Amino acid sequence: MRRILVPALINLALILSACAPSTDANPGNEMPMSGNDQSMMTATPGSMTMDNPEAAHMMEPITAPNVQPATGTEGGQPLEFREENGVKVFELTTKAVQWEILDGVTVTAYTYNGTVPGPMIRVTEGDQVRIIVKNELPDPTTIHWHGVEVPNAMDGVPDMTQAPIQPGETFTYEFTAKPAGTFMYHSHFEGDVQVSAGLYAPFIIDPKEPEANPPAVDKVLMISESLLINGQTYAPMPMSGMEPNYFTINGKAFPATETITVKKGDLVRLRFIGIGQFIHPMHLHGVPFKIVATDGHPVPEAAQLTKDTVSVAPGERYDIEFVATETGQWMLHCHILHHTTNDNVEPGGLMLVINVVE
Ligand SMILES: [Cu+2]
Incomplete structure (x- = not known):
């Protein structure tokens, strides 16, 4: 399979690099664009927008300088928080690690706090939640709170609801946790790469009224x-x-x-x-x-x-x-x-x- 994959990858890169520039070759693109401003554009898998040099990120290996083996071994574990004036404060750091998916098989992962998935944020419906995000990746990032009903400015869409969090920068998200249910958080910056690379984690909101029949x-x-x-x-x-x-x-x-x-x-x-x-x-x-x-x-x-x-x-x-x-x-x-x-x-x-x- 590896023998097949590598030439396939090279062929694809050659084909895509040969594609003539075109402004209308991406009819299914959901992202709004105006004029020639392609700063909003995120290449969609299967779309023919590879004339945009920004889209080349899809074909490159996931790398970062000086990536160390992960110290944690289990992803999705509950993230500790502190309370400040009734607000639950969580801290996340995005960073690249070597993550073992299987004995002897390790991927270069982009992570929240060094694990894949990132740590679970678990709160109760109605909680005021503050999440401080420090970006230690070599690339910008943002976080989208998938399914959680957050104010627009907290929605994590780069260049639409916020500026991307640049490497070394910190951004603070704050919102009321609602509704109760199973949600997640994940990168919304070059999501095709960053989410696949490991920037995802569970976000669980427990109901205000404890469940009548909670599972064991x-x-x-x-x-x-x-x-x-x-x-x-x-x-x-x-x-x-x-x-x-x-x-x-x-x-x-x-x-x-x-x-x-x-x-x-x-x-x-x-x-x-x-x-x-x-x-x-x-x-x-x-x-x-x-x-x-x-x-x-x-x-x-x-x-x-x-x-x-x-x-x-x-x-x-x-x-x-x-x-x-x-x-x-x-x-x-x-x-x-x-x-x-x-x-x-x-x-x-x-x-x-x-x-x-x-
Ligand atoms: Cu399957």
């Missing part, structure tokens, strides 16, 4: 992809020659994914978050589940589908619940079966074990 086990599973060619990390995309060869749940590929141990009879909640660039039909063995929330919003009980597979598309969240009625080691995996491989070797990728014990 409550896990967030962020699904993404990586592309490694000859030890170099690239941002994978749904684009010829740029497809991923590794697939991760919370920054790890099977068998490095977490085994979730639950007791027989436990109510289990899994919060799927699609943060990669591909759709993943996640399939649970053993028992069916109910979809209790979509994109953070509760599904009324009468409308909850009972399923054993749910397709999680980029940007989507599905909270599923099931009662672990049977003991044993039950697989949870993507049913696009190429996604359960590591560089074309099965098993791997988007698989994890739900271990139901007495």
Whole structure:
């Protein structure tokens, strides 16, 4: 596969560099543009806007000077905060690290606080939240609070709602956490590269009124992809020659994914978050589940589908619940079966074990 990928990548670069400049070759582009000002333009995977030299970032390996191995080993862990006059204050630092997705397989990652995913921000609905972001990446960045209802100036869209946070600079986001549900935060600057490189993390808002029937086990599973060619990390995309060869749940590929141990009879909640660039039909063995929330919003009980597979598309969240009625080691995996491989070797990728014990 590597032998195929490398020429494909070179061919693609040659083809794209040969493309004649064109101003109307990107009809599907959602970003507004005026005149020749392309400062707002972010190259969309598959779009033919590569005459813009800015778009070349898509084809380059992810690098940073003096990248060190990550000190943390587990992403998505709760981030500590301090209280200042009733405000919950969190601190994030964006930085590049070497992140191990699998024994002996390491990617160059852009991270929040050194892990993939970044740390989980978990607050209660109505909390006043302040997040201080220091950018230690070699590139500008911003943070978008995906699904959270924030004031426009806090929305994190570069050159639209704020100036990009330049390397070495700090920016402070502040808003009221609402509504309750499963959300995330991620880079919105050259997102095709920075999000794929690891700038994503869960943002959970618990309801003000405690839940009547809280689950015994409550896990967030962020699904993404990586592309490694000859030890170099690239941002994978749904684009010829740029497809991923590794697939991760919370920054790890099977068998490095977490085994979730639950007791027989436990109510289990899994919060799927699609943060990669591909759709993943996640399939649970053993028992069916109910979809209790979509994109953070509760599904009324009468409308909850009972399923054993749910397709999680980029940007989507599905909270599923099931009662672990049977003991044993039950697989949870993507049913696009190429996604359960590591560089074309099965098993791997988007698989994890739900271990139901007495
Ligand atoms: Cu998949």
